[in-house]
Amino acid sequence: MRVLHVITGLKVGGAELQLYELVRRSRHECEVAALYNAGEVAEMISEAGVTVHDLGMSSNTEISALGRLRSLMRARRFDAVHTHLYRSCVYGRIAAWSAGVPVIVATEHSIGETHLERRRMSTGVRLLYLATDRCAHTTIAVSETVAERLRQWGVPGRKIRVVPNGIDFDRVTFDPAARSRTREELGLSEHHRVVGVLGRLDPNKRFDLLIEAAAPLLDENTRLLLVGDGPERQRLEGIAREHGVADRVVFAGQRSDVAAALSAFDLFVACSKQETFGLSVLEALANGLVALYTTCPALDGVDTDRAVEVPGDPEGLRAALRKELDAARPRAQVPRLRELYGMEAVTERIDGLYERLLAKRKEPLDRGTAETAETAAGPAAGQGVHG
Incomplete structure (x- = not known):
């Protein structure tokens, strides 16, 4: 099969890195189209031998991009289009339907209680999402949450399949040499006990x-140690100064070497207000760390004392931090995680979904008659083509 993945951008982020892991493992012939911001992850995908098309959009309402995307799909004769993230779902699903692509799939990576990918859930956002959902056969949800x-939003439950995010356990394994190197780069010594976080510096975190x-x-x-960057950095630096600990809070900025960053930590914390999966918590556990978290749907049903749910208030979180810092538990693995979330198994499930849908699909999707995954399973547009 020939599969085109459409994503909003390819700067470093959770969904973007998931796509990188997926396309380099898929047994199908994959290509990727980014609406804009074809950044570092685009280079990683190209280096893996996968063609990346940069649609070069300059605004979120550039309707002409629909034509470019449709032309790309027609010219390359894809068997399936798989969209990732809100904006690419809007553009990609319409373009795929109008191009007559046999199989159209979307993955919803991040829908919270009040926000969709840091976008407040307005009536307009919801209606546009649901309207373009009529063009698709299946929506993959990364967790039951x-x-x-999605069901509460109005997406028909019969069209939803739950396939979790996957983890490349080798990519996040503990590396003692990287630990020493990273700590030295950040002005930390081996005797320091390091509480670490990893993620975009935004209010939800x-x-x-x-x-x-x-x-x-x-x-x-x-x-x-805070690893990541984002709009909250300046405010967070000010808060550290207000509490008199500016010299004891290290802002490392954005880093792509996840294993090295995690290896530099002694204790991991995730205190998001909302989460739809909790990939960073799983990566920390895979690195051998104890993880404190306020919410992590991916851990539902996973019995381990290596992940500790904590209160979302300063006093409760402080008590949990103090307890774990005093205990200083050594690194250890949670074998169940590999069984549930190994990237190879996740890729196999998605590849199989494409195949089952294509086997059922003899004609292009007609408007409003999208067959569901439940039933199915029992030289154009690419401005700046890389790879």
Whole structure:
């Protein structure tokens, strides 16, 4: 099969890295189209031997991009189109339907209680999403939490399949050499106890809560390390100064070496207000760390004392931090995670879904008559083509 993945952008992010892992493992012939921001992950995908098309959109309402995307789909004669993230679902599903692509699939990576991918859930956003959903056969939800929110939104339950995000366990394994190197780069020594977080610095991650909770615990031997960048950085730096711990909170900025960053930590914390999966928590556990978290749907049904659910208030979080810092538990693995979330198994499930849908699909999708995954399973557009 020939499969085109359409994604909003390819800067470093959870959905973008999931796509990279998927296309380099798929048994099908994959290509990728980015609406805009074909950044670092685009280079990674190209280096893996997968063609990347940059649609070169300059605004979110560039309707002419629909024509470019449709032309690409027709010219390359794809058997399936798989869209990722809100904006690409809107453009990609319409383009695929109008191009007569036999199989149209979307993955919903991040739908919260009040926001969709950091976009407030307005009536207009919801209606546009649901309208373009009529062009697709299946929506993949990365967790049962996401599936339930999609049903509440109005996506027919019969069209939803739950396939979790996957983890490349080799990519996030503990690396003692990388630990020493990363700590040296960041001005940390081996005797420091390092509480670490990994993710975009935005309000949903509530890193301000973590700084407030951790501040009384940070001393000559204890540091807080924030790996990531985003619009909250300046405010968070100010909060660290207000609490008198600016010299004990390290802002590492964006880093693509996830294993090295995790290896530099001694304790991992995720204190998001909302989560649809919780990939960073799983990656921390795969690195051998103990992880404190406020919400992580991916851990539902996973019995382990290596992941500790904690309160979402400064006092409760501080007590949990103090307990784990005093315990100083060594690294250890959670074997069940590999069984549930190994990237190879996740890719196999998605590849199989394409095949089953194509086997059932003899004609292009007609408007409003999308067959569901439940039934199915029992030289154009590419401006700046890379790879």
